[in-house]
Amino acid sequence: xxxxxxxxxxxxxxxxxxxxxxxxxxxxxxxxxxxxxxxxxxxxxxxxxxxxxxxxxxxxxxxxxxxxxxxxxxxxxxxxxxxxxxxxxxxxxxxxxxxxxxxxxxxxxxxxxxxxxxxxxxxxxxxxxxxxxxxxxxxxxxxxxxxxxxxxxxxxxxxxxxxxxxxxxxxxxxxxxxxxxxxxxxxxxxxxxxxxxxxxxxxxxxxxxxxxxxxxxxxxxxxxxxxxxxxxxxxxxxxxxxxxxxxxxxxxxxxxxxxxxxxxxxxxxxxxxxxxxxxxxxxxxxxxxxxxxxxxxxxxxxxxxxxxxxxxxxxxxxxxxxxxxxxxxxxxxxxxxxxxxxxxxxxxxxxxxxxxxxxxxxxxxxxxxxxxxxxxxxxxxxxxxxxxxxxxxxxxxxxxxxxxxxxxxxxxxxxxxxxxxxxxxxxxxxxxxxxxxxxxxxxxxxxxxxxxxxxxxxxxxxxxxxxxxxxxxxxxxxx
Amino acid sequence: xxxxxxxxxxxxxxxxxxxxxxxxxxxxxxxxxxxxxxxxxxxxxxxxxxxxxxxxxxxxxxxxxxxxxxxxxxxxxxxxxxxxxxxxxxxxxxxxxxxxxxxxxxxxxxxxxxxxxxxxxxxxxxxxxxxxxxxxxxxxxxxxxxxxxxxxxxxxxxxxxxxxxxxxxxxxxxxxxxxxxxxxxxxxxxxxxxxxxxxxxxxxxxxxxxxxxxxxxxxxxxxxxxxxxxxxxxxxxxxxxxxxxxxxxxxxxxxxxxxxxxxxxxxxxxxxxxxxxxxxxxxxxxxxxxxxxxxxxxxxxxxxxxxxxxxxxxxxxxxxxxxxxxxxxxxxxxxxxxxxxxxxxxxxxxxxxxxxxxxxxxxxxxxxxxxxxxxxxxxxxxxxxxxxxxxxxxxxxxxxxxxxxxxxxxxxxxxxxxxxxxxxxxxxxxxxxxxxxxxxxxxxxxxxxxxxxxxxxxxxxxxxxxxxxxxxxxxxxxxxxxxxxx
Numbered sequence: 001x002x003x004x005x006x007x008x009x010x011x012x013x014x015x016x017x018x019x020x021x022x023x024x025x026x027x028x029x030x031x032x033x034x035x036x037x038x039x040x041x042x043x044x045x046x047x048x049x050x051x052x053x054x055x056x057x058x059x060x061x062x063x064x065x066x067x068x069x070x071x072x073x074x075x076x077x078x079x080x081x082x083x084x085x086x087x088x089x090x091x092x093x094x095x096x097x098x099x100x101x102x103x104x105x106x107x108x109x110x111x112x113x114x115x116x117x118x119x120x121x122x123x124x125x126x127x128x129x130x131x132x133x134x135x136x137x138x139x140x141x142x143x144x145x146x147x148x149x150x151x152x153x154x155x156x157x158x159x160x161x162x163x164x165x166x167x168x169x170x171x172x173x174x175x176x177x178x179x180x181x182x183x184x185x186x187x188x189x190x191x192x193x194x195x196x197x198x199x200x201x202x203x204x205x206x207x208x209x210x211x212x213x214x215x216x217x218x219x220x221x222x223x224x225x226x227x228x229x230x231x232x233x234x235x236x237x238x239x240x241x242x243x244x245x246x247x248x249x250x251x252x253x254x255x256x257x258x259x260x261x262x263x264x265x266x267x268x269x270x271x272x273x274x275x276x277x278x279x280x281x282x283x284x285x286x287x288x289x290x291x292x293x294x295x296x297x298x299x300x301x302x303x304x305x306x307x308x309x310x311x312x313x314x315x316x317x318x319x320x321x322x323x324x325x326x327x328x329x330x331x332x333x334x335x336x337x338x339x340x341x342x343x344x345x346x347x348x349x350x351x352x353x354x355x356x357x358x359x360x361x362x363x364x365x366x367x368x369x370x371x372x373x374x375x376x377x378x379x380x381x382x383x384x385x386x387x388x389x390x391x392x393x394x395x396x397x398x399x400x401x402x403x404x405x406x407x408x409x410x411x412x413x414x415x416x417x418x419x420x421x422x423x424x425x426x427x428x429x430x431x432x433x434x435x436x437x438x439x440x441x442x443x444x445x446x447x448x449x450x451x452x453x454x455x456x457x458x459x460x461x462x463x464x465x466x467x468x469x470x471x472x473x474x475x476x477x478x479x
Numbered sequence: 480x481x482x483x484x485x486x487x488x489x490x491x492x493x494x495x496x497x498x499x500x501x502x503x504x505x506x507x508x509x510x511x512x513x514x515x516x517x518x519x520x521x522x523x524x525x526x527x528x529x530x531x532x533x534x535x536x537x538x539x540x541x542x543x544x545x546x547x548x549x550x551x552x553x554x555x556x557x558x559x560x561x562x563x564x565x566x567x568x569x570x571x572x573x574x575x576x577x578x579x580x581x582x583x584x585x586x587x588x589x590x591x592x593x594x595x596x597x598x599x600x601x602x603x604x605x606x607x608x609x610x611x612x613x614x615x616x617x618x619x620x621x622x623x624x625x626x627x628x629x630x631x632x633x634x635x636x637x638x639x640x641x642x643x644x645x646x647x648x649x650x651x652x653x654x655x656x657x658x659x660x661x662x663x664x665x666x667x668x669x670x671x672x673x674x675x676x677x678x679x680x681x682x683x684x685x686x687x688x689x690x691x692x693x694x695x696x697x698x699x700x701x702x703x704x705x706x707x708x709x710x711x712x713x714x715x716x717x718x719x720x721x722x723x724x725x726x727x728x729x730x731x732x733x734x735x736x737x738x739x740x741x742x743x744x745x746x747x748x749x750x751x752x753x754x755x756x757x758x759x760x761x762x763x764x765x766x767x768x769x770x771x772x773x774x775x776x777x778x779x780x781x782x783x784x785x786x787x788x789x790x791x792x793x794x795x796x797x798x799x800x801x802x803x804x805x806x807x808x809x810x811x812x813x814x815x816x817x818x819x820x821x822x823x824x825x826x827x828x829x830x831x832x833x834x835x836x837x838x839x840x841x842x843x844x845x846x847x848x849x850x851x852x853x854x855x856x857x858x859x860x861x862x863x864x865x866x867x868x869x870x871x872x873x874x875x876x877x878x879x880x881x882x883x884x885x886x887x888x889x890x891x892x893x894x895x896x897x898x899x900x901x902x903x904x905x906x907x908x909x910x911x912x913x914x915x916x917x918x919x920x921x922x923x924x925x926x927x928x929x930x931x932x933x934x935x936x937x938x939x940x941x942x943x944x945x946x947x948x949x950x951x952x953x954x955x956x957x958x959x960x961x962x963x964x965x
Contacts, residue, residue, distance in 0.1 A: 039579055043799040045572070046559045046581060046678040048713050078795050080842070082819055089798020140815075142803065270842035272851060275684035275792055277714050 003200045003237075005230050006207060007166050008158035010195040012151045013177050014127070015058045016184045020148035021126045022049030022092060029189055033132070033143035041129075041148045043087030048276050051076070055150040056280055058182040059099045059124045061290050062152060065180050065297055066119055068103025070287060073279040074124070080270045084142050085129035093153075095271050098123035099280060100152070105176070106299065107168045108317045117169045118157040124280075127151050152182075158197065158207070163226040167219050170194060175298040175321035185322075186360075187218050194222050198229045200237070208233075209243040213250050213257060225250040228257055301326055309339035318347055324361045328368045335372020338379050345371055349392055365396050374402040386463055387411050414464045417473070420457075423465075424473050427456045438478055450474055480505050481641035482958065485550055485698040488644055492539060492549045499539065499549030503532040503593050506551045509642045510595065513962055516623065519637035521556045521614050522564050523596035531593040538591060546705050548591025553643040555634050556597035557604055558584050558689070559678040567680045568600040568612040568630075571806045571826035581678025582710050583647060583689050590705040595643050599633030602828045603797065604654055604682040606630050607897050608890065611830040616887055619661060620959040621925055625884040628658030634692050635662040639926075640962040645702060646692045651682050652785055653879075653904025655690050656916035660879035660928025663918045663957055665945060666692040667699045670935050671911035672717035674703075675710030681796040683789035684715075686908040695955055696917065696945035700724035703938060719936060727939025728946045733767025735944065736872045740775045743877025743903055751922045756878045756929040759919040759948060763876075766947055773868045773875065777860040781906040784861070786898055787841045787854035788909070793831075794838030800826060833894065862910040865932075874944055875932040877903055879916040883925035903930060913938045917945040918954040926957075 019026055023040035040047045063070045075097040078090040100122035107115045127149040132141035154173065160166045174192060178185040185191055194217070199210035213229055216222040228250070233243055245263040250256075296304075302320035305311045311319065319329045325346065333342035350371065354364060374395065378388045383406060394405045406412055414420050428435055431453075438449045453474050457465050480502060483491065491497055507525055514520050528551065535549035559565045559577035566572045584594070601611040609617040609632025617632040619625040620640035627636040631648030638646050639662030648655040650668035659666030667690045674689045681687060691702035704725060709718040737760060744753050764770055802808035802822025809821035827835070841850035868875060881900055890897045907914040912935060916928040933941035949955050 042804055044559075044578065044805070045565070045567070045575070045680040045799065046577075046676075048677055048715075050712060050714050080795050080798060082798065082801060084801075084803050084815065087799060087804060089801060090795055268844045270795070270839065270844075270847075272791060272795070272842055272847070275715075276681075 003230075003234055004203050005161050006158045006199045006201065006210075007160040007162070007226060008197040008210075009154075009156045009160070009166060009169065010197070011154045011170070011173060012127075012193040012195075013062075013154060013173075013183050014191045015055050015150040015152065015182055017052055017054045017058065017150050019052060019054075021052050021055050021124065021150035023148050025148065027149055028145050031145055033141065033145060035145065037129075037144035037147060041087065041144050043089070049092060049274075051277060051280060052150060055124060056099065056282070057286075057290065059122065059152050060282055060286070061180050061294065062122060062154075062177065062182055063100035063103065064287070064290055064294060065176050066100075066103035066105055068119060068122070069101035070282055071097050071099050071101060072282050073097065074099040074282075075279050076124075076274045076277045077271045078274045081267045083128065084140060085131045085144070085147065087129065087144060087147055091126060091128065092274055092277070093125035094123035097279075099282075105169065105172055107165070107172045108313075109165065109168055112314070115159075115165055115168070117159045120155045120157050122152045122154040125151050125153055158199075163223045163230070166196065166226055167223045170219055170222060171321060172298065175323070178323045179298050179301070180295050190217055193217050196222060196226055196229075198226060198233065199243070200230060200233045209245050211243065211246050211248050213248045214260070216250060218252070221250065221252040224252070224255060225257060228255065232257075309333060309343070311339065311343055315343050315347065319343060322361070328361050328364070328371075331368030332371040332375060335369050336375025336379065338375050341375045341378065342371070345375065349389065353396060365398060366392065370395050370401055377402060377406060381413060381466065382406065383411055383413050384463065384467060387413065390463075411464060413466050414461050417469065420461070420465055420469060420473060423457055423460050424453075424470070424477055427453055427460070428477055431456070435478065450478070453478070481509060481644065481962075483644070484694045485645045486695070486701055488550055489547075489701070493544065499532040499535040499593060500529065502549065503528050503551050503595070506595055506643055509962070510637075513640060513642055514637070516618065517620060517636055517640055517642065517961075518615055518617050519599055519627075519633040519640070519642060520553070520596045521566055521568070521599050521633070524563055524594055527563070528593050528595050531588070535591050535593060544591065546590040546701065547587055549593060550591070551593045551595045551644060552587060552702075553595045553598050553634060553637055553646040554584055555600055555631055555646070555648050557600060557649050557680050558597075558647065559680070560584055560594070560597065563597065565597070565680070566613070567604070568602040568614060569826065569828065569831070570613040571800050573613065573807065575806055577678075579678065582675035582712065583679065583706050585678075586708070587647070587702070587705050592705070598631070598637055598646060601630035601632065601654075602831050603680070603793070604630040604649060604651055604687075605793070605830050605834055607653065607657055607901060608885070609633065609636075609658070610887065610891070611828055613828060618887070619884045620961040621663065622884065623961065624886055625925070626661070626887055628661035628880070628884065630654040630658075631666070631692065632658050635659055635664055635666070638662065638664045638692055638694065639959060641958065642962070644694065645698055647689060647702070647706070648692045649679060649687055649689045650904075650908065651686045651688075651789060652908050653901050655692060656904050656914060656928070656930060657880045657901070659692060659916040660918075661884040661926060663926035663955070663959075664692055664694060665696050665699055665915060665917045665949075665955060666690065667703060667915040667938065667942065668907065668913060669703065669707065669938050670717075670913045671908075672715050673719075673913070673936065673938065674706050675708070675713045675716045677710050677712040681792075683792040684796060685792060686785075686789060688908070695949050696915070696942045697725070697728060697949075699915065700728055700939075700942045700946070703942070707938075722936070722939045724939050724942055727943050730943055731767075732763070732944060732947050735763070735768040735874065737763060737768050737770045738773035738868050738872030738875045739770060740773050740778065740868065740875055740877055742775050742778045748878070748881055752878050752881060752883075752927055755920040755922070755927045756876065759917075759929045760876055762948055762951060763944065766951065771872060773872060775861070775864040775868060775906065777857065777864045778902075778906045780857045781861055781909055782898060782902055784854040784857035785901070785905040785909060786837070787850045788858065790834040790838030791841045791851050791854075792838070794835045794842065797827075797831070797835055802826070830894070858909045861906050865906070865910045865912060869934045873934075874937075874941055877930055879903060879928035879930040883922050883927060907932055911935070913941060915941050915945055917948060918957070920954055921957075
């Protein structure tokens with residue numbers, strides 16, 4: 001009997017507010033260590049936190065996006081533990097009364113099935129600083145620029161049963177938080193970090209002991225870490241062993257994981273309501289204002305793409321998820337006046353190229369307008385799809401807009417039938433044996449053998465011949 | 480000059496009787512002469528004080544006086560003062576030069592006050608005798624063998640001996656009122672949230688409140704006028720209009736209803752202490768106040784509830800003193816754990832450690848419900864008791880402390896008996912109410928005080944009650960023999 005896998009996720013989503021959760025410091029990436037840390041962030045004696053209203057609004061907006069109950073009086077608590085990059089000796093977070101209550105996220109699986117993942121809750125909390133272990137000659141450096149950065153921690157129910165579902169959910173969550181504009185979604189900058197809880201059991205049995213693998217910062221690492229952990233647990237149990245409840249660390253470079261601490265070493269965090277902060281009040285008017293300002297959600301966008309652009313559900317799903325991708329697609333479709341072509345190009349050539357060069361669509365060298373122009377030229381017959389790929393490469397390399405490239409390189413499709421006719425005549429005159437052979441063949445063979453003449457003509461025209469026109473001409477002339 | 484109240488000194492400055500520099504030099508000289516024995520200051524900021532005094536004299540000459548222009552004031556060493564050591568009475572912060580200034584200090588400076596220095600206090604404000612200070616015990620100017628009370632013991636003692644004409648304090652469980660009573664001065668703990676806590680090193684955040692300590696209710700009103708107000712940097716500071724406290728002193732108190740909580744006069748109370756407070760209440764009756772008996776049945780639970788809540792918050796508030804960013808760091812730490820353990824073991828004194836341990840225990844898994852949650856429930860009961868009483872009365876009165884100043888070291892090994900002496904003051908902090916202590920006579924040459932508790936934001940009213948009393952009595956003008964000619 002096979003094993004059943006049970007997965008729950010905790011996702012830290014970094015909010016893209018102007019300032020930190022409890023201080024006026026700017027959020028920063030790449031600033032010199034400790035230059036974006038105020039007295040409050042340093043935990044100076046006598047300093048006090050003041051909650052950032054923008055962070056509260058963004059957290060509540062997320063709650064509305066997943067149809068969750070919004071807590072009207074959510075409470076910040078202190079989670080007490082000692083660590084050098086935790087300046088106050090406690091993290092200000094939420095426990096009993098989180099701002100976002102239970103909600104749901106619907107996920108489209110590759111199989112076409114839909115899966116509902118329940119959200120247990122999401123709470124607001126501050127991030128810690130960073131400990132720097134290099135360059136300090138056996139000592140540790142502390143950088144508090146990140147300390148106090150606002151996060152929402154989204155906690156799911158254990159509703160996922162394999163790595164693919166977990167990744168599909170994670171991508172959907174990414175789509176939601178970027179669509180509503182509360183998170184920049186840049187995984188390489190740690191904008192989203194995943195903790196995965198994994199356990200296995202035989203069908204029908206109670207839940208097995210779970211482990212938690214922390215701080216996975218890419219979809220790929222998450223998928224691989226889950227698979228690795230599932231395999232490990234199966235091996236342990238099938239060898240008659242027992243799973244130990246523990247926290248594990250996954251190393252993406254070596255594709256290995258190790259135990260970080262077991263339940264026995266777990267801290268007693270001594271949570272209690274933070275006496276420096278009042279409960280966060282959210283009124284009906286606040287919620288109405290948020291609802292009115294709610295940006296388009298991925299599901300609504302997908303439905304619109306299917307209706308407005310006649311995309312298949314699969315294509316619509318792929319293109320609507322990520323806000324940047326959706327905007328790129330819509331831009332290219334409008335500029336090129338052909339949604340189907342735009343969809344194919346965004347999901348095909350562009351995606352492959354971005355992937356190969358490890359770029360995101362936001363920093364694609366080819367803009368949506370440029371892709372649209374390319375599509376327009378393809379559509380009006382100025383270039384063939386083969387030439388289009390060449391133009392795309394040139395555009396990617398920064399050689400200018402597609403029109404300019406076509407012009408400069410003389411890539412315009414040959415549509416002057418007189419010119420093409422002359423080339424075809426020359427080919428027929430210069431290849432007598434092949435012409436004879438063609439003329440003596442049956443129809444089925446002719447279909448294959450015409451390829452030789454097409455190739456010759458394309459060579460002579462440097463690929464600029466209109467394929468349909470060329471085919472017709474050859475058939476007419478060869479007989 | 481030192482026998483004059485702050486209010487009188489303000490008039491003298493305005494009248495040109497003396498300059499702020501003369502005034503400041505006079506008090507600096509007194510500190511030099513007497514504080515070696517009293518130990519009421521941790522740091523004297525002579526240079527800055529004189530510079531501020533000169534600036535004040537220029538402002539006065541230019542006719543640009545503010546509320547406190549040119550008046551010397553001593554700040555408790557719990558308030559951060561930029562560029563000046565802010566020790567909180569602890570070895571942990573012995574070398575800590577604050578990089579910013581507390582709102583209270585800033586607001587008073589903005590009104591022209593001259594800072595004489597930073598006063599001694601129980602370590603991290605934990606204590607009622609000022610014996611837990613890293614800088615040594617403060618002595619009571621009325622009897623140098625006795626404690627001045629605490630935790631604002633340095634403030635009360637320097638004021639009692641007139642080494643400063645006014646001082647700031649903080650009150651978490653009675654730390655302004657009890658030392659005020661023991662040193663024959665007037666001290667006010669405002670409504671929780673009336674005065675900003677920004678820059679005031681936290682002991683128990685939900686209870687801590689800064690307030691004025693002065694020679695009279697009028698002096699306290701003058702200082703509170705400068706201290707009070709909303710501060711956007713403190714989320715618990717209340718956005719309520721600041722009353723005209725000096726104006727409130729002009730109101731009539733005939734018809735005022737004084738409630739006497741029977742729990743403040745238990746059978747076990749020292750008769751002489753009870754007599755002094757009853758005599759004070761009778762004086763107010765003569766001025767037209769009515770007296771009724773009330774009950775605060777849950778008040779007896781205030782000491783145990785307080786000694787769970789305050790240490791619990793303290794255990795968390797004091798976690799930031801870890802030897803990493805500021806404060807004491809042990810020599811040659813071997814690893815992280817060694818750094819934490821030795822820095823904190825060396826930096827904190829016994830009473831602070833005791834409270835961190837108690838608070839950590841009270842918040843621990845499995846004990847939270849039995850201690851912390853229960854204590855919060857008791858806190859609500861106490862608040863409800865006061866609310867019911869204030870439906871019937873305007874103010875509540877009783878003794879501030881159940882005893883006069885005790886001998887230094889007398890309670891060293893008996894912290895619980897010291898905690899029990901907070902019984903009359905602690906309920907007020909748990910409820911967040913304003914209360915003051917005023918001098919109401921002596922027992923064997925030692926001062927006693929009576930507490931006046933008001934409803935939320937009625938600082939003006941309780942200051943007025945004390946002011947009316949002080950207009951018909953002169954207990955508050957009595958001075959100890961220590962401190963020279965009077």
